[in-house]
Amino acid sequence: MTLIGRFLSFALVAVALVTVPAPAHAQPGDKPAEPAPPTPAQLEQAKAAFIEGKTLFDAKKFDLAVEKFKESYRLSRNPLLLYNVAFTFDQLGQKDLAHFYYAKFLADAPADAAQRPEAVTREKALAKELGKEPDGGTPPDGGTKPPPDGGNVTPPPDDGGKKPPRNPKPPSAYTADDFQHQIIEDAPPGRPLDLTAFSPEEAGWIVTMFYRGGGDAKFTSVQMKPRYNELVGRIPAKVMAGSSVQYYLEVRNAQGEMITRVGRPASPNIVYIDPKARPRYYPDLTDDRDWVDDNGGGGGGGGGGGGSSYVPGGYLDAGSTKFKRAKWIATGGAVGMLGVSLTFYLLAADMSASLESEAALSNSSSRCGDGVPKPCRSFNAERQAIQTAGERNELVSKISFGVGVAFTGLAGYLWYKEIARGDKRASTTASTRTGLDSLVAAPMVDADTVGGAAMVRF
Numbered sequence: 001m002t003l004i005g006r007f008l009s010f011a012l013v014a015v016a017l018v019t020v021p022a023p024a025h026a027q028p029g030d031k032p033a034e035p036a037p038p039t040p041a042q043l044e045q046a047k048a049a050f051i052e053g054k055t056l057f058d059a060k061k062f063d064l065a066v067e068k069f070k071e072s073y074r075l076s077r078n079p080l081l082l083y084n085v086a087f088t089f090d091q092l093g094q095k096d097l098a099h100f101y102y103a104k105f106l107a108d109a110p111a112d113a114a115q116r117p118e119a120v121t122r123e124k125a126l127a128k129e130l131g132k133e134p135d136g137g138t139p140p141d142g143g144t145k146p147p148p149d150g151g152n153v154t155p156p157p158d159d160g161g162k163k164p165p166r167n168p169k170p171p172s173a174y175t176a177d178d179f180q181h182q183i184i185e186d187a188p189p190g191r192p193l194d195l196t197a198f199s200p201e202e203a204g205w206i207v208t209m210f211y212r213g214g215g216d217a218k219f220t221s222v223q224m225k226p227r228y229n230e231l232v233g234r235i236p237a238k239v240m241a242g243s244s245v246q247y248y249l250e251v252r253n254a255q256g257e258m259i260t261r262v263g264r265p266a267s268p269n270i271v272y273i274d275p276k277a278r279p280r281y282y283p284d285l286t287d288d289r290d291w292v293d294d295n296g297g298g299g300g301g302g303g304g305g306g307g308s309s310y311v312p313g314g315y316l317d318a319g320s321t322k323f324k325r326a327k328w329i330a331t332g333g334a335v336g337m338l339g340v341s342l343t344f345y346l347l348a349a350d351m352s353a354s355l356e357s358e359a360a361l362s363n364s365s366s367r368c369g370d371g372v373p374k375p376c377r378s379f380n381a382e383r384q385a386i387q388t389a390g391e392r393n394e395l396v397s398k399i400s401f402g403v404g405v406a407f408t409g410l411a412g413y414l415w416y417k418e419i420a421r422g423d424k425r426a427s428t429t430a431s432t433r434t435g436l437d438s439l440v441a442a443p444m445v446d447a448d449t450v451g452g453a454a455m456v457r458f
Contacts, residue, residue, distance in 0.1 A: 038076050046076035049071040053067075053071075067270065079108035083101075083102075083109070086098050086104075095129060096130065097263070099127060106120060129177075170202075171202060179197065184271050188279055191281060198229070201226075204254045205251050206253075207233075209233035209248075212246055213242060215242065246271070249262040327415065337400045337403045338405075338408070341400040343397075348390045348393035
């Protein structure tokens with residue numbers, strides 16, 4: 001059978017999806033509610049992504065094709081598409097990913113799926129090549145187990161995969177098959193994501209995780225750190241926004257030579273951001289505790305949130321933490337620089353008035369006396385120093401005024417965006433805030449005035 005002939009067409013994979021209604025009232029320990037069935041629009045998008053993937057596969061652009069197949073699966077959640085993802089990763093030679101998706105296909109797809117026999121054969125062959133356990137090793141759900149207290153935080157597996165050997169081998173005896181990592185498919189927004197892996201301690205390998213958020217051009221590198229008998233790398237909560245994040249792992253020996261990879265820069269692993277996904281992080285790890293605080297306390301199960309929260313977004317995204325910082329920095333800069341300008345302007349004006357007064361007295365008959373040539377007072381070194389200081393103060397006043405006007409323009413723009421955002425929200429949600437809670441303020445500057453305007457609802 002040809003490579004293309006092994007694919008399921010979208011007509012086959014777009015069968016009706018069966019959804020299990022979520023219980024009316026979830027209790028502690030209940031399984032997460034099933035995601036809502038895809039909408040007709042999502043199914044159309046899934047079909048288009050599948051067709052693009054098929055076209056790219058025919059052109060042997062496997063790295064691009066697999067992302068389209070994964071996108072089609074994300075939109076439709078049809079497990080039959082997992083075979084297409086696994087098969088394409090197989091063509092790329094990425095055995096870990098291929099094995100993962102073959103196993104997930106076998107776990108999720110119907111028992112009578114046409115591709116099941118081929119998937120079983122290939123999954124077993126890859127498991128043997130990769131040295132996986134006979135039962136498939138770590139389960140394809142990301143290796144997470146519900147917390148014993150029935151909470152909503154799901155820590156990654158404590159065993160990290162394979163146990164360290166009792167009889168250590170020399171570092172050179174270890175191969176890429178001794179490295180294990182369980183791929184994660186989805187995670188919730190606003191929470192950190194802890195990725196785990198196992199690397200034999202005796203091998204002395206260095207495992208680096210590279211990740212980037214949606215819209216980021218470059219990957220950020222993080223060396224995975226030991227936690228008991230596994231390695232952990234954290235993707236910060238501020239990156240867990242948008243529709244997805246991407247990551248890949250590199251394993252190198254002490255000499256810097258590449259041992260193996262899980263994903264590549266051109267074909268990274270994709271973690272879809274899904275509010276219904278189970279959190280995957282260790283509550284006892286207190287670094288990078290910067291996720292969104294929903295209830296005024298620390299995120300997850302272990303402190304570290306205080307009353308503060310981090311809202312993802314850029315410096316021009318109204319409502320984000322960076323936007324608020326930029327708004328207040330610009331406002332403070334405007335007030336500060338205009339205040340400096342006014343101060344030096346008054347100093348220069350006072351020195352100018354002093355010199356003008358001296359000039360008037362130098363031409364006054366009452367001061368100089370009759371018959372005395374005017375001006376009767378010389379422009380000595382003291383008065384020269386006053387003039388020099390006045391000119392310097394005037395220059396500082398002009399420069400700080402220009403900087404202050406620039407800050408004012410920026411602050412005005414940011415305040416406008418904030419107010420416009422508030423107006424937009426108020427148009428859809430009735431506002432009941434009064435008093436100081438409803439305070440809206442903005443700076444106001446023109447050629448003769450420095451001040452501000454404020455509005456309060458009573």
